[in-house]
Amino acid sequence: LTLNMVNSIVVIGSCMIDFVCYSSRLPCAGETLHGYKFVTNFGGKGANQCVAAHKLGGSTTMIARVGDDIWGDKYIENFKELGINCDYVKKTPNFSNGIAQISVADSGANQIIIVAGANSELCGNDIQEAKQAVESADVLVCQLETSADVAMDAMKLCKGLTILNGAPALDKYDPQLITLPSIFCVNESEASVFSGIPVSSVRDAEKALKLLLEKGCKCIIIT
Secondary structure (H helix, E strand, C coil): CCHHHCCCEEEECCCEEEEEEEECCCCCCCCCCCCCEEEEEEECHHHHHHHHHHHCCCCEEEEEEEECCHHHHHHHHHHHHHCCEEEEEEEECCCCCEEEEEEEECCCCEEEEEECHHHHHCCHHHHHHCHHHHHHCCEEEECCCCCHHHHHHHHHHCCCEEEEECCCCCCCCCCHHHHCCCEEEECHHHHHHHHCCCCCCHHHHHHHHHHHHHCCCCCEEEC
């Protein structure tokens, strides 16, 4: 299956604005450092995946919540400029847009603070309002920076292929969260959390895969 064969990819998830500072090292507690570079990026696990699928040739629709601030406006404008269907991206009154405050050292070490903002307001009613798009999607993609209940509501509606990127991982979750998706995709640390088995090698990953399949997963990818 190549993306240019897919009629509809619907992505449900987060829209974050990344504020990124670069410095020679990370500050200690209470310390102020001079950095040498600052950039602002459009981020969020959901939006990133939607934009990537679109740039690879997919016909994409985003379902999300943005803030009623300047960053929410900019996010919607960015989707429109890219040609992504954002009919179901809602501005949320009295909420800031989701943001990530990121510090990056020359070594690659980083510190990140995330404030969910409007992303926390994405709910089942938003899925119902987008019901036709979700039901008819060839591929539905969800993650967990927004509510797990929202992801499950959407996966129950979709008649096509459903993919859940289990990030960030949850140590407590409804069993349906991992049994509903056609494909459950996690990295090593996320596989450890969902399975309860520390994953630091291929052999460990195989054990985690086996356990998750026993729990009812249809198909698992560990990256």
